[in-house]
Amino acid sequence: LHRIWLVVHLQEGEEAELDGRGIPGDIEPVPEVHVRRAEKGHEALQGCCRKGGSGAVYKAALDDERVVAVKKLEDVIEGEEEFKAELNLIGRIYHKNLVRMFGFCSERSHRLLVSEFVENGSLDKALFGGGAAGRLLRWSKRYKIGVGVAKGLAYLHHECLEWVIHCDVKPENILLDQDWEPKIADFGLAKLLNKGGAGSNVSRIRGTRGYIAPEWASSLPINGKVDVYSYGVVLLELVKGRESPAGWVLRRTIMTLKAELVSGEEAWIGQFVDHRLEGEVHWRQAMVMMEIALACLEEERNRRPTMDSVVQMLLSCDDEFPSGGPDT
Template sequence: MDEIGSGGAGVVYKGVLDGERVVAVKKLGDAIQGELGTELSLIGRIYHKNLVRIWGFCLEGAHNLLVTEYVANGSLDKHIFGEHGTASVLGWNQRFKIAVGVAQGLAYLHHECLEWVIHCDVKPENILLDGEFEPKIADFGLAKLYKRGGVGSDISRIRGTRGYMAPEWTTNLPITAKVDVYSYGVVLLEMVKGSRVSNLMVDEEEDVDQGTLKSLVRMLKGKLESGEESWVEEIVDSRLNGQFNCKQAEKIAEIAVSCLEEDRNKRPTMDSVVHTLRSYHDEPISHEELAVNQ
């Protein structure tokens, strides 16, 4: 098998099953077999076009393996954080499609599937893109399952990735699906800007204002409230050479700001995010926008 990636959950290989089906095989780290086996059995029954499909798993002694569908174009981070001027820059329509698809996948996890599922580690590295650049949310190794109607306050250990983690993780507040909403907001800003904003986080004791994620959100709030549109081009990835939809970009920035509210009760649900994005899905790129920098 060929190694195709690695992360906190383990090394990932590309493999082929007897029926010539191409799969991804993740060699899990220190798995607790009882808990993990139960969790994977439940997750394996979940299916949505914007979630990576789990085909099976093996938990025998040192052989802790997870077999999932193989997703051809790899993770989102490789397509939005490349060097300026690279030929593989994602176009605006692709970015908007990805924003919608990820929202749909999270909405399914939060509101529609048979079990409550909070992903707990939403970030570009865990969003894979298929041959048509349809997004598929991956890596449920940090996910927590809840019975519908159950109490979702029993996560005591901090999970996730610094820069994408909601403020609740460092407080005594119960962890809810709103932690995924916060992480999704960070990912939205990164797709618009084409650069990391998650690394703008600073320690609470540091008196740093300029360049932090909080200051970026405050700036965007002010721009949105001003009613002007000229600021939009300033925040959109310059590698797009102006070829983007201004109304969609402004709406995505507005959604991201709402997702990044410190007060989780002010953040939208993923269902409402999907509804809002779909209402802007068919907005065409205007001739004026296409003509910029050409």
């Protein structure tokens, strides 16, 4: 087992030294981490100094000068051994569209996760906030992000030794690297299910309003189709460039878009796509993304596609040059 020493500066003048143990296997040893609460000016990088549903995230530097992200978990209910067993499995999950975890510290009530730091911050800031430099997220990047997130979820659902359900897919949990390749964060905080299992209620995992599948409100066991639904909302937001409404407003929007799709007309897609992208939208990609999004947002979960099939549908329109407008 690799030793991990972390010095955590929680507030000015307050310091706690933690002795934890690393995960055997593919997780790298983390020698010493000095974690300082990030200043507000760094917030756009990776939600530093922002408390999410599972805890605050800090920017930190290792002794070898690598910059990492450290998440301080809150309300962890597992015992020490169960916590380490889950992390042992999570640490072996590797895909270019998933945030890589390097190590952890688990000592008494402290639970810290050390993962790669992703340079361009979260999708919500890039898509809804204009990004750190106020730049508009171009169409080619949006399509690339849609494909990458689908690939990451497909890996979690279909290729892991243990079936992983994220349960909180949303733009805040999609980080963008220096090449604008998306990386899904916080997947390791979800409940792990055995392949072929009947599902789980995952009662301690909370989704986010606006991205939650209808079955969360029922007594149905939760499976990977909750992620498919959430992905559908994200895909709508990538095309529109705005946050989707929640509740009945979202349901009404979905019904309207489905009616437009069934009509066979294509002019409506031009009215839905982010108007700031005029002249650069790949209309075939936009149409396919909308068709996929609406399929993912089916109320009946068995009618939603798998993430494997979503990847294949997206790749079917992966060509270099944009086609004509929606009326051509």
